[in-house]
Amino acid sequence: MAPHDPADTFAAASGPPDADGSDDRFASARPAEPTIKGFTPWQLAASAVGVVFLAVSMWAILAALDEPDIGVLFLLPTLACAGALYAVSVRRRLRQNAVTDLAEALVRHLGVPDASYLDIDARQWQGGWVGVPHVLNIQYPTEVDDSAPGWAAGVAEAVHLQLDEQYTVGRHNVRGHRLTLRDPTRSAGSLTPEPAARAERARDAVRRALPDHIARPVPTQADLSSWLLPLGVDASGTRVGWNLAAPQGHLLVLGRSGAGKRVLLTGIAVEAAARGWPVWIIDHRRVDLLGVRDWPNVQIVASTLDDQIVVLNQAWREMEGRVALIESGSSRSELEPLVVVVHHFREFATAVADAANRAGQSAAAASLAHDRVTDLLRHGRQVNVYLVLSMQRADDPLLRDEHRDDVGTVVALGRLDSRVASALWGSDRPTEPAEPVPGRATVQSGDATPALIQCYWTPDPREARRVNDEQDLYLLDALRPSVVTHPVLHVQRSRALADSPEASWRVNLNADLAEGYSAGTSGLADWSRARSSGGGSAAAASTQVETAGWSEMIMVSQLQAGSLARLDDDTGWVIIEQVEPVQNDGTKLQLHWRGNDGAGSQVVSRTRAVRIRHLSDGIY
Numbered sequence: 001m002a003p004h005d006p007a008d009t010f011a012a013a014s015g016p017p018d019a020d021g022s023d024d025r026f027a028s029a030r031p032a033e034p035t036i037k038g039f040t041p042w043q044l045a046a047s048a049v050g051v052v053f054l055a056v057s058m059w060a061i062l063a064a065l066d067e068p069d070i071g072v073l074f075l076l077p078t079l080a081c082a083g084a085l086y087a088v089s090v091r092r093r094l095r096q097n098a099v100t101d102l103a104e105a106l107v108r109h110l111g112v113p114d115a116s117y118l119d120i121d122a123r124q125w126q127g128g129w130v131g132v133p134h135v136l137n138i139q140y141p142t143e144v145d146d147s148a149p150g151w152a153a154g155v156a157e158a159v160h161l162q163l164d165e166q167y168t169v170g171r172h173n174v175r176g177h178r179l180t181l182r183d184p185t186r187s188a189g190s191l192t193p194e195p196a197a198r199a200e201r202a203r204d205a206v207r208r209a210l211p212d213h214i215a216r217p218v219p220t221q222a223d224l225s226s227w228l229l230p231l232g233v234d235a236s237g238t239r240v241g242w243n244l245a246a247p248q249g250h251l252l253v254l255g256r257s258g259a260g261k262r263v264l265l266t267g268i269a270v271e272a273a274a275r276g277w278p279v280w281i282i283d284h285r286r287v288d289l290l291g292v293r294d295w296p297n298v299q300i301v302a303s304t305l306d307d308q309i310v311v312l313n314q315a316w317r318e319m320e321g322r323v324a325l326i327e328s329g330s331s332r333s334e335l336e337p338l339v340v341v342v343h344h345f346r347e348f349a350t351a352v353a354d355a356a357n358r359a360g361q362s363a364a365a366a367s368l369a370h371d372r373v374t375d376l377l378r379h380g381r382q383v384n385v386y387l388v389l390s391m392q393r394a395d396d397p398l399l400r401d402e403h404r405d406d407v408g409t410v411v412a413l414g415r416l417d418s419r420v421a422s423a424l425w426g427s428d429r430p431t432e433p434a435e436p437v438p439g440r441a442t443v444q445s446g447d448a449t450p451a452l453i454q455c456y457w458t459p460d461p462r463e464a465r466r467v468n469d470e471q472d473l474y475l476l477d478a479l480r481p482s483v484v485t486h487p488v489l490h491v492q493r494s495r496a497l498a499d500s501p502e503a504s505w506r507v508n509l510n511a512d513l514a515e516g517y518s519a520g521t522s523g524l525a526d527w528s529r530a531r532s533s534g535g536g537s538a539a540a541a542s543t544q545v546e547t548a549g550w551s552e553m554i555m556v557s558q559l560q561a562g563s564l565a566r567l568d569d570d571t572g573w574v575i576i577e578q579v580e581p582v583q584n585d586g587t588k589l590q591l592h593w594r595g596n597d598g599a600g601s602q603v604v605s606r607t608r609a610v611r612i613r614h615l616s617d618g619i620y
């Protein structure tokens, strides 16, 4: 395993992306208070000298009293005692030097300014005159970002390189910023001489530490403002997530049938929706992700091939529209993340190619799914459009190298054969294959060391309702967003005759997404089914204005009196009553608006991006 690079840790900071990459995190950090235990080497050496002085004095007194033989009898054991004390002081000094060298080695790895910011408490030294510690407690400053997948394992690896001993993570106390490493190969006393056996025992320790089932935790307020979507936990219990703010933002989920892709994708959709982000899903298996179809903020789950083509095309158009906004001066930070899930990408791309061939289209049309996904992978992140791709095979030729470079986080569920693992992780490939436990996965974020995790269990809302599983329903209710910010969408096609494969291909390419359920949809829950407590009024308020129609993002300078716009989360959807220039500031406009909860006005930058809605029934 390659050592964890602190640069990766910083890149993995989970807040929204920041244009200013400066790192002054340690400006107010204090050096660590060292753990003081027992006597220092100097105190021990001084004691040894004291004992020698005492022995010689006693001998001199006894000699003066004409008892030199008794003096010698007293002198010899006392000098032996002094010698032992001195030897202990020398050994303690050598051990302290080893700990100081270890702290120096960890300085770069953890990204702290110097060794004084670390407090390493080394215990249970065994093996040889100086020996190596069996247990290490490493206290690090709060400013160190320890949230990256495999962070703790990376520290254990760095310690291993320095001390030449295998360590596993005993405990990672995230709140206390304290990491306990243990040498799992040694029970009290003896060293296991066989390195292979030691490595195997170390792997056993990691395996034992991972749970087989762990429910998705309910996000806290801090979680909801973070761009890190939790995936699962590693062997030390540290939460591992998909960080959309990382330099490459997209997520790739690999795994054979039954490995846990559907459960993981359900969790991703639920987490994104909880943050108020819109989620679009292309479910090529048609029924895998139907369970989140009526989940608040999941705007569409396309289950027919025709609808899937439209959703992918619209995601691409949305990206192009956002790029145009940025080109006209809007800022990326004003664009809310859109999460587009393509479940079973290989089968979907093949089906699109077949449909294009049946419609007598060119080779370019046959690669539509592949080309759109390539574009979204390459440019989506710059405008906060994030792709989640799921595939069965890690060695699928659709996963070209350039795609791999655009994907920030890869989750490989289940076991990979060693050739595929080498191709995927290169020289960093984990020595330990994932156990055949559903949800067990190897995760790599950016270039960080791949880590073994257990993915969180997220219930399928539809299934939980069907079997009336109380525990799952309780968890789902806690995960459900309290406010719906993005209504459901359906595919709206032109009325042109689609009586041939060619005509229906053309109709699909020109189709749009419109708000509300399509006329043919029945038996589905209302899109505004937010959690009943808290946000009920906001959801109800928004239903007063959200009817059929479609929405798009435009610049504030394009707003007109009468536009229905969502200026921010506080105001919700409002009608713009008047747009006025601001005196002496050509960059801003004063907007007067009226909403369901009253009226107001605010000054907004002309280039800010806002979502507006076009209504088809003139409700206002």
Ligand SMILES: Nc1ncnc2c1ncn2[C@@H]1O[C@H](COP(=O)(O)OP(=O)(O)OP(=O)(O)O)[C@@H](O)[C@H]1O
Pocket (backbone or CB within 6 Å): 212, 213, 214, 255, 256, 257, 258, 259, 260, 261, 262, 263, 264, 285, 288, 438, 439, 440, 454, 455, 456, 457, 458
């Ligand atoms: N994180 C998890 N924790 C516990 N059990 C899980 C987890 N993920 C999946 N499972 C179990 O494994 C079963 C199969 O998982 P899932 O349906 O997600 O697989 P899949 O990879 O989507 O399969 P397919 O490709 O055939 O759709 C689930 O019904 C569930 O019981």
